[in-house]
Amino acid sequence: MLDDLRYRARALLHHNEVESELDEELRFHFDREVQKHIARGMSHEQARRAARMEFGGQEQIKEDCREARGTSFIELTLDDAKYAIRQLIGNPTFSVVMILTLALSIGANSAIFSVINGVLLKRLPYPEPERLVRIFLSNNEYPKFPLNPWDFLDFRARNHSFDAIAAFTRGDVQLSGEGEPVKLNGFGITSGYFRVLGLRPQLGREFDFNAEIPGNGLQVVISDRLWRTRFGAEPNIIGRKITMNMQPFVIIGVMPAGTEHPGNEYHSVAYGESVDVWWPFSFAGNSNFRGSHYIEGIGRLKSDVSTERALAEMNAIMSQLGREHPDGDSGWRVLVIPLYSEVVGASRQMLLVLLGAVGIVLLIACANAANLLMARASARQREISVRLAMGAPRLRVVRQLLTESLVLSCLGGTVGLLIAFAGVRALVALLPADFPRANDIHVSWPVLLFTLAVSLATGILFGLVPAFQASRTDPKDGLQKATRGTTAGKHQNRLRNALVMAEVGLASVLLIGAGLMLRTFLNLLHLDPGFKQDHLLTASLSLPHAQYQKSGQVAAFYERLTASLSTLPGVESVGAGSDLPWTGYDENSGLNIEGRKPSPGEGFHARYHMATPGYFKAMGIPLLQGRFFTPADKDGSFQAVIINHAMAQKYWPGQDAVGKRLSFEDNPKKDSDWLRVVGVVGDVKDQPNSPSAEPAFWWPENQQAQPDMSLAIRTSSDPRQAIDALRQAVREQDPSLAVADIKLMNEVADSSISTPRFTFALVGLFAGLAIILAAIGAYGVISYTVGQRASEFGLRVALGAKRGDLLRMVLAQSAKLAIPGTIIGVILAMSLGHVVRGLVYQVSPTDPAIMSAVVLLVLFVALLASYVPARRAAATDPMTTLRTD
Amino acid sequence: MTGRIELPQGTVDLLILRTLLTGPQHGWAISERVQQVSSEVLSIQQGSLYPALHRLERRGWIKAKWGTSDNNRRAKYYELTRAGHKQLEAETEAWRKLSIAVEQVLEGA
Numbered sequence: 001m002l003d004d005l006r007y008r009a010r011a012l013l014h015h016n017e018v019e020s021e022l023d024e025e026l027r028f029h030f031d032r033e034v035q036k037h038i039a040r041g042m043s044h045e046q047a048r049r050a051a052r053m054e055f056g057g058q059e060q061i062k063e064d065c066r067e068a069r070g071t072s073f074i075e076l077t078l079d080d081a082k083y084a085i086r087q088l089i090g091n092p093t094f095s096v097v098m099i100l101t102l103a104l105s106i107g108a109n110s111a112i113f114s115v116i117n118g119v120l121l122k123r124l125p126y127p128e129p130e131r132l133v134r135i136f137l138s139n140n141e142y143p144k145f146p147l148n149p150w151d152f153l154d155f156r157a158r159n160h161s162f163d164a165i166a167a168f169t170r171g172d173v174q175l176s177g178e179g180e181p182v183k184l185n186g187f188g189i190t191s192g193y194f195r196v197l198g199l200r201p202q203l204g205r206e207f208d209f210n211a212e213i214p215g216n217g218l219q220v221v222i223s224d225r226l227w228r229t230r231f232g233a234e235p236n237i238i239g240r241k242i243t244m245n246m247q248p249f250v251i252i253g254v255m256p257a258g259t260e261h262p263g264n265e266y267h268s269v270a271y272g273e274s275v276d277v278w279w280p281f282s283f284a285g286n287s288n289f290r291g292s293h294y295i296e297g298i299g300r301l302k303s304d305v306s307t308e309r310a311l312a313e314m315n316a317i318m319s320q321l322g323r324e325h326p327d328g329d330s331g332w333r334v335l336v337i338p339l340y341s342e343v344v345g346a347s348r349q350m351l352l353v354l355l356g357a358v359g360i361v362l363l364i365a366c367a368n369a370a371n372l373l374m375a376r377a378s379a380r381q382r383e384i385s386v387r388l389a390m391g392a393p394r395l396r397v398v399r400q401l402l403t404e405s406l407v408l409s410c411l412g413g414t415v416g417l418l419i420a421f422a423g424v425r426a427l428v429a430l431l432p433a434d435f436p437r438a439n440d441i442h443v444s445w446p447v448l449l450f451t452l453a454v455s456l457a458t459g460i461l462f463g464l465v466p467a468f469q470a471s472r473t474d475p476k477d478g479l480q481k482a483t484r485g486t487t488a489g490k491h492q493n494r495l496r497n498a499l500v501m502a503e504v505g506l507a508s509v510l511l512i513g514a515g516l517m518l519r520t521f522l523n524l525l526h527l528d529p530g531f532k533q534d535h536l537l538t539a540s541l542s543l544p545h546a547q548y549q550k551s552g553q554v555a556a557f558y559e560r561l562t563a564s565l566s567t568l569p570g571v572e573s574v575g576a577g578s579d580l581p582w583t584g585y586d587e588n589s590g591l592n593i594e595g596r597k598p599s600p601g602e603g604f605h606a607r608y609h610m611a612t613p614g615y616f617k618a619m620g621i622p623l624l625q626g627r628f629f630t631p632a633d634k635d636g637s638f639q640a641v642i643i644n645h646a647m648a649q650k651y652w653p654g655q656d657a658v659g660k661r662l663s664f665e666d667n668p669k670k671d672s673d674w675l676r677v678v679g680v681v682g683d684v685k686d687q688p689n690s691p692s693a694e695p696a697f698w699w700p701e702n703q704q705a706q707p708d709m710s711l712a713i714r715t716s717s718d719p720r721q722a723i724d725a726l727r728q729a730v731r732e733q734d735p736s737l738a739v740a741d742i743k744l745m746n747e748v749a750d751s752s753i754s755t756p757r758f759t760f761a762l763v764g765l766f767a768g769l770a771i772i773l774a775a776i777g778a779y780g781v782i783s784y785t786v787g788q789r790a791s792e793f794g795l796r797v798a799l800g801a802k803r804g805d806l807l808r809m810v811l812a813q814s815a816k817l818a819i820p821g822t823i824i825g826v827i828l829a830m831s832l833g834h835v836v837r838g839l840v841y842q843v844s845p846t847d848p849a850i851m852s853a854v855v856l857l858v859l860f861v862a863l864l865a866s867y868v869p870a871r872r873a874a875a876t877d878p879m880t881t882l883r884t885d
Numbered sequence: 886m887t888g889r890i891e892l893p894q895g896t897v898d899l900l901i902l903r904t905l906l907t908g909p910q911h912g913w914a915i916s917e918r919v920q921q922v923s924s925e926v927l928s929i930q931q932g933s934l935y936p937a938l939h940r941l942e943r944r945g946w947i948k949a950k951w952g953t954s955d956n957n958r959r960a961k962y963y964e965l966t967r968a969g970h971k972q973l974e975a976e977t978e979a980w981r982k983l984s985i986a987v988e989q990v991l992e993g994a
Contacts, residue, residue, distance in 0.1 A: 007943045022935070025912060025961045028954070029931060032913040035956075054931070061932050068939035 011069045015078075022065055030055060059392050080403035087404060094376060095408070098369055101773055102412025105358075105365035106458065107419025108766065110443070110451045112358045114424045116351055117450075118441035120344055125260050127198035128300075132339035133307060135165065135297030135314065136265070137332045141605065142588070144335060146266045146293040149283045151321060151329065152190070155297070158317050161310035165299035166193035170267040172708075173277055174544055175230070176736050177243035183542065183740035184226070185269050187261075188281035188295075194221075194255070196300045197262065203227075204238040204253035211280035219280055220244065221253035226276040245544035246736065249279065263343050263436065264296050268584055271343050271436040290328030291590070298339070311336040343436050349838055350759055356835070357513060357766045360506045362458065364770050367499040367506075368777045369462035373405060374496055375784045377470035384473050397471040405463025406456065413455030417443070420451065430761060432754035465495070496781050501821040503777045507770035508825025508858050509832065514767035515850035516836060517760035519843040524753045530684035530693070531581055532620025535572075536712060536745035537719035538580055539726060541737060543707040551705035552635070558701055558709060559631070561733050562612055568725045570716050575615030576701065576709040580745070581684045582752040585609070592668060593651050594661040604662075606647050607696040610706040615698075616642075616681055618712040626658035626679030634702035639675040645683045647695035662697075675699075688752050689841045712745070719744055759839055771858070774821075775865040782814050783869035790876060798878040810870035811863055818862030822855045897929055897937045899980060902965065902973040905947060909964035911954060912938060938963060946972045 011018050030051055037047035055061075066076070088095040123129050135155070137145045147155075152167045159165065166189060173186040191207045194200065201221060210216055220242070222231075231237055241248045255278075263271035281295065301310055314334040322330040377384070384397055421443050431438050469492055541561075548554045558576050565574040579585035590605045598604050613629040624645060633640040641662065648657040661674040668674055683693035701709070715722050723742055730739050786793075793806055833845030843850070904915050904922075915938075916929045929937075941947045946969035954960040965973065 004943055004945065007945075021961065024959065026931070026935065028911065028958060028960050029913045029935075031958075036917075056930070056932050061935055064932065064936035065939045068936040069943055 008069065012074060018069070019062075022062060026055075026058065026061065063393075063396070076399070077403065080400050081407055083400065084404035084407040088407070091376070094372065097776065098372060098408050099412045099415060101365050101368060101776065102409055102455075102458065103415035103419055104769055105362045105773070106409075106413045106416030106451060106454055107423060108358045108416075108769065109362050109454055110416060110420035110447055111423035111427055112351075112354050112762075113450045114420065114443050114447045115427060115441050116355055117444065117446050119347060119435075119437045120351060121446070122437070122440055124262075124340060124343065125258060126262075126339075128303075129339060131163075131301045131303065132197070132262070133299050133301060133310065134262070134335075134337045134339055134342045135299055136335040136337065137293065137318075138335050139331045139333065140602070144265065145332075147295050147297050148290045148293045148328070149281075149295055150287045150290050151318075152295055152297060154321055155314065155317060156190075158320075159310075159313060161301060161305045161313045162299040163302050164192045164196045165297055166190045166196045167281065167295040167297050168193055168264065169281060169295040170264065170269060171279065172542060172740075173244040173279070174246075174542060174736075174738050175242065175244050175277075176246070176738075179230075181736055181738040183540070183738040184276040185274055186277040186279060187264075187269075187275055189278050190281050193278070193298070196298055198300070199255065199259055201253035202256040203235070204251070206253055207278075207280045212282050214282045214284045217280045217282045218247060218249050219252045220249040221255060221278040222251055223255055223259060223273070223276045224257040225273065227254045244277070244279075246546035247544070262298060262339055266294060266296060266586065268434075270434045272439055288325060288327070290325050299336075307336055307338060347436060349835075350755065353513075353836060353839060354759070354762055354766075357510055357763050360510055361766050361769050361773070362454070364503045364506050364773045364777075366458055366462040367503045368773045368780075369405070369408070369458075370466055371496055371499050371503075371777050372780055373401075373463065373466040374469060374492060375780055377401065377466050378492070380470070381473050384470055388471075388473065394471045398467045401467035401470055402460070402463045405467070406459035409455045409459030409462070412458070413451050416455070417448070417451050420447070427762075430758055432758055433751050435755075469495075493785070496784075497817055500774070500777045500781050500817045501824065503774040504818050504821025504858060504862065505824035505828060507767070507774040508822050508854055509829045510763065510767035510770045511854045511857065512825065512829040512850055513836065514760070514764040515854055516840050516843055516845060516847065517756065517763045519847065519850060520839070520841045521753070521756045521760040523842045524688050524756055527688055529581065529688065529749065530621060530682050531745075532714075533745040533749040535715050535717070535719055536618070536620070537715065537722050537726065538713070538741070538743050538745050538748065539711045539739050540741045541576075541709055541711065541730065541739060543734075543737070545707065547734075547736075548707055554705035554707050555634070555702045557733060558612055561711075561729065562614055564729050564732065565711075565713060565726065566614065568722060568729070571722060572714045572716055573614050573618040574714070575618035575712050576612045577615040577619070577698075577712065578610040578706045578709060580710045580712070580748060581619070582687055582748060584686075586686070589664065592663045592665070594663070594668075594674065596651070604651065605695075606643075607694050609696060609698045610701045610704055610709070611642070611698040612701045612709075615712060618714045620714070621684060622682040624680045624682060625656065626677070628679055629698075629700045629702075631702070633678075633700040639672070639703055640678045640700055641675040641697050642679040642681055643677055643697040644681055644693060644695065646693040647697055648680045650695045688749075689756070710741075756839075756841065771861055774858075775861050778814060778817060778862050779865040779869065781817070782810060782866040783872070785813065786810060786869040786873045789873070793873050793876040794878040794880070797876055803874040806876065807870045807874040810873045811866055814862050814866030814870075815859065818859050821862075822858045825858070826851055826855065895976075896980075897933050898941060899973075899976045900927065900929065901934075901937060901941060901963075902946065902969060902976065905963060905965045905969070906973065909950070909952070909962040911952075911960040911962050913960075915963070941969070944972075945969075 033051040033054065034044075034047045037050050038044060042050065124132070126132060135147065137147055137151075139145070146169075147167060149167070152165075156165050168187045168189045171186050171188045172183055174181055174183050189207070191209050191212055194206045200206075202224070204221070206221060207219060211219055222237075227233055227237060231240075234240075237251050237254060240251050242251060243249075258273065259275075260272055261269055261275045263269075269275060299310070301307065311334065314336060318329070318332055318334050322332065387397060387400075388394065424441060424443055428438055428441050431441075543554055543557060548557065562574045562576060565571060578587075585607075587608055588605055589608045590603045593604055596604075611629065613631055613633070616623065616628050625648075626642075629640060629642065643657060651657075651662075652660055657677050657680050660677045662677070663674050665673045681698075685693045711726070713719065713722055713726065726742070727739055730737050793801075796806065797803075829851070830846050836845055900919050901915055904910060904918050910918065912931075912934055916931070916934055920928050938947070938949075942949055942963070946966060947963045948966050950962050950964070951959055952962045
């Protein structure tokens, strides 16, 4: 056994020595054989021939000896690889083109796979994440709605499907007393929230049921990041009092690093380590009033309960509740959605489309590589014939050629990996800000394995057919014809043409996809947003309840602040509103309209906002009828309301809405129960790609004070210059306030279209890559056939054909490949249209303009790619080409 | 070539080992010797001789040394190792049993 290993090791390590010894040994044998025959009276020539006959294929003997040595597999592979590398070095242009195209396409695949792996494949960072579900309500008007706290309590008490359920709701806090005041992302959570997620505090504990009792709520659990950055990772932090919203909270727990927010819908905060404080959610009131929905449910299913069973049980509970509280709880259904779908659901389709696109690029690269290899294999026909004639078995030749393509694809994969490293960094930087799990995206082990697998599969895919084709060479033909170029069989030509057609078709699909994404992006970019996003600075403020308990104080604060801001140089108008456009705001209210009865089962409702008098002007939202708010719309005068165009259309169609009245009382009687519409403003959609604007109305901040407001400051020049003055102005009003989310409205608008931009950028990049590859493929085939037909062209010229005729002939050949290719592409793209339907905006996936533009572009590129070989054909000199025959 | 028998692999190993019992030999001499001793009936083709030599060497039954042949050329000589001797005994034994058994079947049938 040991001898055996030592022997094999020597055979491997001293491979050259062993091989030359074998040569010498066989030569010795041969010479002795010749001598023997001469001794028996043969002539020298006869003796040599006889010996050679006996010997048979020398290559075969050597091969068998290598096999007998037990190292043949490795030796052969090393040999083949060395040979392949020599071949590649001998053909630098071919090699560089091959390796670069493979590297680009494999690298792009690895980069996209890194994203897929991090976002879709990696498990969520909670124990047994598949048991986690999100719980929402749904009715005919609101497809996905938060819970109301009383319903949540009943769900928690009555269900048998969950190990635990918890609720949470966004509630940012202002931390002061330790340096500059800051606004922190915060959530109110019920007890058991972290237990549901399967997470434990690294210090202290989470809230118990007592914390849910109103009055016990001054406790807080903080994030690892806050603990480190703000409190210097103090180990004895538990029990420390900190000032949040001007109230003393006791720190009872510190969560570990990696505590990821599971994402939320209502006033959403992105998935990830995006939350810094959790405070106990508590509420009080009348358990019969169940109209207020603002908390979100999350639950951990019992290990033997399916999502469907939990859903059925929750809906049964909901119908019970509907019977018990017909006012607030009837008409609702429960949604139980696996957390995974909730987190990645929206990005999934886009990522799969990108994976498809980049997979198509790889297919094109394979077709391209196969094509180039086939062209080269026919140029190497002579070499292959010699090897076959020397007794190398056909499989051996296949193996050699396959090794060459694997060497190519692995080199491509290695360079591709470098591209992937750079590409992933660029991708993450390009990702939309709210993209889930972006921090999980990097080139990791699964990505390396994926790259290896893709490289090997690619090498085999593009190498197998050309290798078998080449090995079918008849040594006789190869040696005879090899002097003058080569003639590949008709079969091979057909195959190569088919490959180019496929390349062109697939590239057309990607180009059509890129066209759709570009159209979508441009549509969104040139959309009239309903407001003016330039020269607009925005920021948010929240006034702590402890200091601003009376609504008059809140209103007075914003009145003073906006007044002082509007005196700043360069500031044109200032306002404050409960929200900014396109930031996911979604607060709704039912209402009554004077003189109208809602149809049964469907109440009147609209989205509500608050605004100061200057808000609309600063935002650039136009007034269509009536007037804006004025400082006179305050306590003591009648209640004013401004509505948007969509609301006027919905509730007062064909009428002048100004002067009409609405109410939030169930049975309005007194005059003071009514609000009067004083103005109608233009529509702003929820998101730039929302199908239409929702009906909405605004209360004057002076009559319905809202402590958390967004500021809008319109300036005449660069709004960034107003940032310092804004901070200064807020500090003058109240030094304990944090100015948060200082942004240009341009940035807000920009980030709302970042997903379509990202999709367009990538699909466009891949389409560009695809068309370049297809052009290389077309160029390769055309220039190859031009070479093949050189003598035919020479003959034609000799018989009087004009140069222009030859040029046209070659271009026509290229068109014959490109036209069926684009037709295939258009048909494919049309049948794949539904895949991108959710990703496009105001453009049909079968948009004829895009289709025809792509067809023209592809034909143009195909003709361009064949122009150079066509010129060469046209320049054919009949004398030289005919003489070579 | 008439009258010659193509040998199955196992027998080639046995014949090589037996031929080397008389002392180190190079490949050509082994094949010549087998042919002579068997009165030109058995012949080991180069195609099976050299792979067999390499295989036997790998198994440690023979070892190779470079020496000078009778016509003064460098040649690769193979000789039996101790393991080779044992293997030869075992294979000879097995062969005897096999041929006696086959003989009996042929006779007695």
